[in-house]
Amino acid sequence: MSLPYEVEILLRATLGTLAVGIFAVVFGLILKGIDRKVHARMQMRIGPPVIQPFRDIKKLLHKQTIIPENAVRSIYNNAPILAFAAAIAVMVYLPLGPFSPLLAEGGDLILVLYLLIIPSLAMVAGGFASGSPYATVGAQREMVLMMSYELPLASVVVAVAWKMSSLGFGSSAFTFPVIMSFPIWEHVGAVGAIGAILLLITILSVLPGEMSKIPFDAPEAETEICGGLLAEYSGRNLAMFMLADAVKIVALGTFVIALFFPWGLTPTLERTLDVDIHKYFGWVIDFLFYMFKLIVLLVAAVTFPRTGFSRIKIDQITDVYWKRFGAVALVGVFLLLLDLQVL
Structure with missing residues (x-):
């Protein structure tokens, strides 16, 4: 006896979301562990084991959750849940290596941009809501940081989608299946390639800001405002924020890969080795390659900068993102436009 169509769709969506969520949490924590390990090695330290984030989460889940006296309890307790739920929601609209987005027909680039804002807003x-002066300062800084990096990020997304629309895809230009099927590098000339490189540099510069990592970690600055936003959080609430951060790391990396590095490894292996790789085996290869790309992207865009640079002030962050990387993004957009005219 078959299930009704609506029930079957709901069941698939529920199980798919659960699977995607588990993967994002587990691999996100692994990425955080790799980041800490590589960061320590670059500083000539041994560093914690890669599984340390799992231990941190386990410890926090067993600790008491302390709520400040001056806190707005409903917002204080629900903010971590909202951040985690929004981060998971982003993942179901993103392609995971060889697998299309779970809700491919229900969202596009613009929706993902909106969803990425929600964890920071939470x-x-x-x-x-914490009622702490440190957390209040951190929240103010986080709002400034968000307004700073959203402009260059939006410029990159609009530029890539506009390039797809110039190929005749219309409104479908904002969907991930189209962007991944027609990589921007394969549809630009020399001038456009330079523009695409500038856009890539811009979006890579946004990653540390989105993740609140050095040099853009002013909202949490432990040595200045005692952790800022998270100063009054503990126990399960703090664990939820940490899990949301882990999932967001995977989501941001996947977002960049989908825009600029969507290729799988299977076609290259088939051409090089002159063999036909079974579909399911090809999925495994491409998914492992996708995970490898995430690790390389995290180390290059987040670990190296936070090891080589120091924290900058919040007013300097605005200057860097709006005046410098914003200008880089606009030059990239102009070069893409010029490339279209040349072609």
């Missing part, structure tokens, strides 16, 4: 709300 942290801001939680910071203000």
Whole structure:
């Protein structure tokens, strides 16, 4: 006896979301562990084991959750849940290596951009609701940081989608299946390639800001404002924020890969070795390759900068993102436009 169509769709969506969520949490924590390990090695330290983030989460889940006296309890307790739920929601609209987005027909680039804002907004709300001056300062800084990196990020997304629309895809230009099927590098000339490189540099510069990592970690600055947004969080609430951060790391990396590095490894292996790789085996190869790309992207865009640079002030962050990387993004857009005219 078969299930009704609506029930079957709901069941698939539920199980798919659960699977995607588990993967994002587990691999996100692994990425955080790799980041800490590589960061320590670059500083000539041994560093914690890669599984340390799992131990941190386990410890926090067994600790008491302390709620400040001046906190707005409903917002304070629900902000971590909202941040985690929004981070998981982003993942179901993103392609995971060879696998199309779970909800491919229900969202596009613009929706993902909106969803990526929600975890940061939840942290801001939680910071203000904490009733702590440190958390309030951190929340104010987080709002400034968000307004700073959203302009260059939006410029990159619009530029890539506009390039797809110039190929005749219309409104489908904003969907991930189209962007991944027609990589931007394969549809630009020399001038456009330079523009695409500038856009790639711009979006890579946004990653540390989105993740609140050095040099853009002013909202949490432990040595200045005692952790800022998270100063008053503990126990399960803090664990939820940490899990949301882990999932967001995977989501951001996947987002960049989908825009600029969507290729799988299977076609290259088939051409090089002159063999036909079974479909399911090819999925495994491409998924492992996708995970490898995530690790390389995290180390290059987040670990190296936070090891080589020091924290910059919040007013300097605005200057860097708006005046410098914003200008780089606009030059990249102009070169893409010029490339279209040349072609």
